[in-house]
Amino acid sequence: MSQLSLPTSRRPGPDDVPQLGWGILGTGWIAERFCTALRASTTQRIAAVASRSQQRAEEFGAAMGAERSHGSLDAMLADPAVDVVYVATPHPNHHADALRVVAAGKHVLVEKPMALNAQQAREVAAAAQAAGVFCAEALWTLFLPKFDVVRQLVTSGDLGEILGVQADQGEWFDAGHRILDPELAGGAMLDLGTYPVMFATWLLGQPDEVRAVGARASSGVMGSVSMSLRYPSGAQAALQTSCLVELPNVGCISGTRGMVQFDRKFYQPGGFTYLDRASGTTLRYDEEAIEHAGLFHEALEVARCIGEGRTQTPLRPLGDTISYLDVMDEVRDQVGDRFVME
Numbered sequence: 001m002s003q004l005s006l007p008t009s010r011r012p013g014p015d016d017v018p019q020l021g022w023g024i025l026g027t028g029w030i031a032e033r034f035c036t037a038l039r040a041s042t043t044q045r046i047a048a049v050a051s052r053s054q055q056r057a058e059e060f061g062a063a064m065g066a067e068r069s070h071g072s073l074d075a076m077l078a079d080p081a082v083d084v085v086y087v088a089t090p091h092p093n094h095h096a097d098a099l100r101v102v103a104a105g106k107h108v109l110v111e112k113p114m115a116l117n118a119q120q121a122r123e124v125a126a127a128a129q130a131a132g133v134f135c136a137e138a139l140w141t142l143f144l145p146k147f148d149v150v151r152q153l154v155t156s157g158d159l160g161e162i163l164g165v166q167a168d169q170g171e172w173f174d175a176g177h178r179i180l181d182p183e184l185a186g187g188a189m190l191d192l193g194t195y196p197v198m199f200a201t202w203l204l205g206q207p208d209e210v211r212a213v214g215a216r217a218s219s220g221v222m223g224s225v226s227m228s229l230r231y232p233s234g235a236q237a238a239l240q241t242s243c244l245v246e247l248p249n250v251g252c253i254s255g256t257r258g259m260v261q262f263d264r265k266f267y268q269p270g271g272f273t274y275l276d277r278a279s280g281t282t283l284r285y286d287e288e289a290i291e292h293a294g295l296f297h298e299a300l301e302v303a304r305c306i307g308e309g310r311t312q313t314p315l316r317p318l319g320d321t322i323s324y325l326d327v328m329d330e331v332r333d334q335v336g337d338r339f340v341m342e
């Protein structure tokens with residue numbers, strides 16, 4: 001990096017990748033946003049949607065411009081127009097749904113978290129690798145242009161040695177939301193804690209010590225969790241998540257030579273400020289804060305990788321998914337956050 005400018009993002013554009021036929025599993029909140037982003041910003045095809053109900057599939061398929069609508073995952077897996085399935089069901093379904101997609105020989109992009117725990121993620125990763133199909137966790141943050149700029153600051157050494165990471169993700173939800181439902185592996189950790197834990201492990205890898213404290217919501221799920229991670233280098237990460245209150249939703253990376261401070265919400269499209277410690281220079285990176293309209297970047301990365309014959313993306317290798325779930329498992333053990341179906 002010159003003193004005057006930041007690196008530029010290397011993320012592909014819509015015409016840089018092959019057009020795939022996407023099959024969308026689940027017709028809820030994130031499936032709608034993913035389809036909308038795909039249609040607005042890519043040339044990817046929504047080949048099919050699948051729901052537990054044929055009627056719901058047809059309604060959602062019509063609204064999303066899907067070519068076909070199926071009343072089950074099996075019916076969609078038998079559809080030759082589907083190259084890759086986007087799994088957008090609740091967390092407890094991810095493991096079984098992903099295994100079924102892989103067994104049918106289709107590529108798969110699984111909403112985060114890829115599975116309830118690291119063991120389940122290992123099984124999905126092993127099955128995908130054995131089948132020779134592409135598999136990734138849809139941790140969309142890592143596919144955003146701003147993260148590619150930060151990736152370059154980290155790998156070039158411009159930030160120096162990273163010794164501090166701070167991140168949090170917290171939102172308020174009303175009582176009917178699935179995040180408060182113990183039957184759907186609710187609680188802050190899997191929906192929201194995924195982001196700060198991903199952020200710390202992406203930058204620092206596996207900690208040698210994890211300390212966590214938690215507080216339950218009235219429904220019995222784990223409502224808020226604070227985590228401290230320590231690394232052999234002396235690096236530390238301070239992370240927090242809550243499904244009971246709004247948190248700042250900020251992320252910060254402190255290196256011996258510089259600091260990156262993301263605008264809120266750090267895990268969505270948006271800007272950051274880079275401070276070069278020695279010169280005192282402050283640089284701004286800005287991208288439009290388009291919220292979930294930015295989901296198309298992960299779809300382009302999947303298409304790029306499949307077009308190149310890859311079975312993983314270097315932006316979110318399966319090993320990284322497994323190792324952050326190892327940390328999530330440790331945190332959940334410490335705070336007593338065990339799911340009824342585990």
Ligand SMILES: NC(=O)c1ccc[n+]([C@@H]2O[C@H](COP(=O)([O-])OP(=O)(O)OC[C@H]3O[C@@H](n4cnc5c(N)ncnc54)[C@H](OP(=O)(O)O)[C@@H]3O)[C@@H](O)[C@H]2O)c1
Binds near residue numbers: 025056088191
């Ligand atoms: N990347 C992100 O920013 C982001 C944001 C939100 C959520 N997510 C992830 O996406 C996943 C889905 O979240 P969501 O908010 O979209 O959930 P949602 O609105 O409840 O939608 C989930 C969909 O899955 C299907 N489904 C299958 N089995 C189900 C069951 N037992 N109970 C309820 N629905 C079931 C339903 O579709 P049918 O009725 O048509 O079968 C439902 O519409 C979660 O794992 C979450 O972590 C990611």
